[in-house]
Amino acid sequence: MSTRRRFTAHLGLLGASGLLGALPHATWAQQPELARLLVGFPPGGSTDNVARRVADRLRGIYAGQVVVDNKPGAGTQIAVAALKEAPADGLTMLLSPPAPFSIYPFTYRKLPYGPEDQLPVAMVCSFPFALAVGPAVPESVRSIPDFIAWAKANPGKASFGSPAAGSTPHLVGSLLGLMAGVELTHVAYRGDAPGLQDLMGGQLAAYSSVLGSFLPQLKSGRIRLLAVSGTERSSFMPALPTYREQGYDIDMTEWFGLFLPGKTPAPVVQRLAEAARAVVGQADFARGLAEFGMTPRYLGPRELAAQLRADTEMWRGHIKKIGFTSES
Structure with a gap:
């Protein structure tokens, strides 16, 4: 099956399975000391700045320390591939725009990751x-x-x-x-x-x-x-x-979301989703985002999977009309 069809099929399964919709509340017996937040861009950009604000606020409610790990290159593909290789224990996360999952399947012949390699957990902002x-x-x-x-x-x-x-x-x-x-x-x-x-x-x-x-x-x-x-x-x-x-129906907006490795247990997914909800609700988080023209917005695992599925179908049609590929 082609990469683009696998992405769409997997997103459909996420929405239909119910796995990410009604997850039990879960806590870890002991909060881990260190977690990593992967970012596919160099330090100083908007994604990195949002990641650092998220990491600061996850400290103490998700892990003792949350460090930002910048892995720029290949339009975030290096960071997404690193998430794929990480243990599915909740200690390696990714903050990313939707493009690696909603656009790249239609513009790249081959990707170093598939739809089963990451789970959408929480949207944190839109712009x-x-x-x-x-x-x-x-x-x-x-x-x-x-x-x-x-x-x-x-x-x-x-x-x-x-x-x-x-x-x-x-x-x-x-x-x-x-x-x-x-x-x-x-x-x-x-x-x-x-x-x-x-x-x-x-x-x-x-x-x-x-x-x-x-x-x-x-x-x-x-x-x-x-x-x-x-x-x-x-x-x-x-x-x-x-x-x-x-007169032009260009309605799309961008967003940043948190992702975990594809085989992460449901209770861990829910724990990060709940922590992200707490972060997005903080007034100082909103003030920090305003510097970049961004608005806090929370969606949980089920809702984010549905949003990503809708984005993917939208871009499927648009990219076919535009005719762009990575070889263009």
Whole structure:
């Protein structure tokens, strides 16, 4: 069976089995001294920052110490593979966006992990995507329809960047071009910093990323946000209209979730889920996330499995239309 079909089938089993839905309350006889939280990105990025906030708050309620273990590379595949190889004792966790499980099965021919190798445990936050333009685009461009009209009139200049080829922001930008019937040339960067520098410097027309990546740059006055994804406007930018308000059904939002190795016993899964619920409910956790344009959001094991299943089916259709693969 192909990787992509196995992912979908496994997610269906997670939702149907009931294993993750009504788990018994469980405690460990003695709290372990040390647990690891894997992150597939280098220190300093948004995923790493959220992971460190989660790890700080899991200390004392899940383990005596929780350390962040950064394993960047291959679009988080190295970290996910490390989770696969870890003992299923609850002492090795992963904080990850959904892309390795909802997108990669459709863009990579082969992955170093399968759907049975990890269990979704808890969502801890969510956040939207946004599109910004810079000095390379006339000041009169203030909305998505304005940008599309300009792009059609200036095909040689209609470029957009993203933090990586095959990243969710890349696919969101490609989806906009597909829906609008205009070719938007994608420029892949290694993270947001160089892409935003080119955007503000006028070397790039537009940039697609998560909303929080743009917030520190707005004070410069050199970029203008045109749209935010999701079904409603962001509380961080209430004046910024959604893609949908401007005629494009780009409703997807990103999230970070906790995962455990696939064979982790149900009581251990539930114990981490309960600890994560306590973390997400803390007021200072919400304040910390606000720096990155993120909102605390908790989903338990059953609900997160359903969310991941829905994301996977959504991206299956979108990626088929876009036609992107890792070999593109």
